Amino acid sequence: MEWTIQELAARAGITSRTLRHYDRVGLLVPSRVGANGYRYYNPTAVARLQRILLMRRLGMGLPAIAEVLAEEVDALDGLRAHIAALEEERDRIERQVRSVRHTLEALQAGVEPRMDVMLAGFNDLYKDEVISRWGEHAFQVSNDWWHGKSLDQQRAWKQDTDDLVAAWVAAVKAGDSPTSEHAQSLAARHVQWLSQIPGTPAAEGDRERSIEMVNGIGDMFVDDPRFAAMYDDEAGATFVRDALHAYAHTRM
The missing domain is CATH 1.10.1660.10 (Multidrug-efflux Transporter Regulator; Chain: A; Domain 2)
Structure with missing residues (x-):
């Protein structure tokens, strides 16, 4: 032809x-x-x-x-390279579309498009830490999952997160032990929260890596001042770390 x-x-x-x-x-x-x-x-x-x-x-x-x-020695290899480049470009455009759509939804809802982490992305602020600890795949999948949510869904998720943090702070102030039944129920709730995020070992059912992740997150809460502030102070972050470590050691 x-x-x-x-x-x-x-x-x-x-x-x-x-x-x-x-x-x-x-x-x-x-x-x-x-x-x-x-x-x-x-x-x-x-x-x-x-x-x-x-x-x-x-x-x-x-x-x-x-x-x-x-x-080029092989035209087929050239075509494969172009497919990869086009897929990367497609992903970039899809991210831009999601970003603009979120901005539109925020303006229509009468809120600031850049408020808190809602439009910045679920883990954009911690991209380097996520990639270094759990790999590029974990970051990309979870980031795409977050940006694929509607504004209302992001608000609901953020509220659940705030409620979990508040429950941890309340347990610390109540004088609970990290190994108490209440603290361990919060740890279980925290792990369940993590399992809802695509790309994490908890979501993929990988027990060994899930234990490693929970321990690593607990350590990060103490080592990173941003997280210590989230749980009021270093003592609060230490309580959460110890509770997560205990849960990972005995119940996962």
């Missing part, structure tokens, strides 16, 4: 002049030229044009495109 230069230009959304220019610079030569001087393009040539147009859309100039195509 072949297409004339006019047919290919029309299907590709470009001009015949562009195709002739690609021919002149050696970027895309026709598969054959008829006796009447017409240029014809077979599927192999069309596949090459597809890749040229993809690279152009990614902002590459013609000399750079020519260099990429000239250095």
